[in-house]
Amino acid sequence: MSWVYELTKIFKIMKKIYQLPAVLVTILIILGILRFNVLTIKDVGENSAQSGEKKSLNVGYLPVTCHLTCPVTDFASKSSSSTTIFKSQRFSDFPTVVSALQTKKIQASFMLAPLAMKMKEDGLPIKICYLGHRDGSELIVDKFSKAKNLRDMVGKKIAIPSFYSNQHFVLLKLLEKQGLAENAINFIPLPPPDMPTALATGAIDGFFVGEPFCAKAEIENIGRVLYFARDIWPDFISCVLVVHEDLIKEQPKVVKDLVKGIAESGAWAQLHRKEAAKLAAVYYRQDPRILNYVLTSSPRRVSYVKLKPSEQELQEIADVGLKMGFLKKKIEMSTLLDVSFVPEHILPADIKLDKSMQ
Numbered sequence: 001m002s003w004v005y006e007l008t009k010i011f012k013i014m015k016k017i018y019q020l021p022a023v024l025v026t027i028l029i030i031l032g033i034l035r036f037n038v039l040t041i042k043d044v045g046e047n048s049a050q051s052g053e054k055k056s057l058n059v060g061y062l063p064v065t066c067h068l069t070c071p072v073t074d075f076a077s078k079s080s081s082s083t084t085i086f087k088s089q090r091f092s093d094f095p096t097v098v099s100a101l102q103t104k105k106i107q108a109s110f111m112l113a114p115l116a117m118k119m120k121e122d123g124l125p126i127k128i129c130y131l132g133h134r135d136g137s138e139l140i141v142d143k144f145s146k147a148k149n150l151r152d153m154v155g156k157k158i159a160i161p162s163f164y165s166n167q168h169f170v171l172l173k174l175l176e177k178q179g180l181a182e183n184a185i186n187f188i189p190l191p192p193p194d195m196p197t198a199l200a201t202g203a204i205d206g207f208f209v210g211e212p213f214c215a216k217a218e219i220e221n222i223g224r225v226l227y228f229a230r231d232i233w234p235d236f237i238s239c240v241l242v243v244h245e246d247l248i249k250e251q252p253k254v255v256k257d258l259v260k261g262i263a264e265s266g267a268w269a270q271l272h273r274k275e276a277a278k279l280a281a282v283y284y285r286q287d288p289r290i291l292n293y294v295l296t297s298s299p300r301r302v303s304y305v306k307l308k309p310s311e312q313e314l315q316e317i318a319d320v321g322l323k324m325g326f327l328k329k330k331i332e333m334s335t336l337l338d339v340s341f342v343p344e345h346i347l348p349a350d351i352k353l354d355k356s357m358q
Helices: 003-018 022-034 069-077 094-102 113-121 166-177 192-200 213-219 245-250 252-271 273-284 288-296 311-324
Strands: 055-061 084-090 108-112 126-131 137-142 157-160 186-189 206-210 223-228 239-244
Touching: 055 069, 055 094, 055 252, 069 084, 069 252, 069 273, 084 252, 084 273, 094 108, 094 113, 108 113, 113 126, 113 166, 113 239, 113 311, 126 245, 126 252, 137 166, 137 192, 137 213, 157 166, 157 192, 166 206, 166 311, 192 206, 192 213, 206 213, 206 223, 213 223, 213 288, 239 245, 239 252, 245 252, 252 273, 273 288
Parallel strands: 055 084, 055 108, 157 186, 157 206
Antiparallel strands: 108 239, 126 239, 137 206, 137 223
16 A cells, blocks of 8 residues: 555545545645655764764654653763764654655654554565553543443444554454454544544544543543553553664664663653653653653553563564454564664663753
């Protein structure tokens, strides 16, 4: 499937549910395709012409807590002993991230696990090198909904971040478990930041996505949790860190620094949740109160440790994609997964926050 086609399809769905004028939809499609073509992104080694000067790498992320270790690593790398400065590049939707990876505008990014598999299937040379988190996704329904299970949502519209998301795959598994057809629910791909508003206006009946948009719906009294991802799929994986194979071949030390930085940032965030919420809020441009709720209301809501993926758990995700027809051919996980950069011992990053973030 062409990613331009998928992007176009998403905006057409948005037109349908939001009643957007055709001209505006056309403009959105063009902007979505061209959004990052005007950006100048420096090559990894460009900043290191002078001996001893740190290299620089842009890393893509969305403002979801699944990707929280990306901005934390950005912040930490500015004062760490790492030989690379990592600059987190904020996106609002996954199709644009895919486009940026295809054109090598960026060479590393957090990405939905099934979407990473689809990219590999379509011939994009990437590797999964680490996880973004575990758990951290919920199915939210309207606060007045009487639904007690997925069977009560038959015929309803549920938003997902992408057809190639593990949130979608989890719900497909749950539909099967409850004896329902996969088309019993109308799944609508939407950018995660748009989901609470769409629920509040009645454009959708629920959404399944990573935090903090679920917490936002709760705090603003828009919706309530129907399912926690962890209760359907223990140790749930939503997003992975993908790295272009060219970067791995040409700059393995940079990749090693990146994975180490992400791992150490996760260990720090796990122990310093309030501080992590304040730090991320600056990068996400979101209310720190909501991020604090996500990270501190329950340690089980999202986890940033034990993030070295195994072939077995990724294969389980791929098997669902194959069974449902979203993936067309079996991928040997050994060709997709590269955990050689994961440090043997992971210590929390040494992060010193400004007084305003403490």
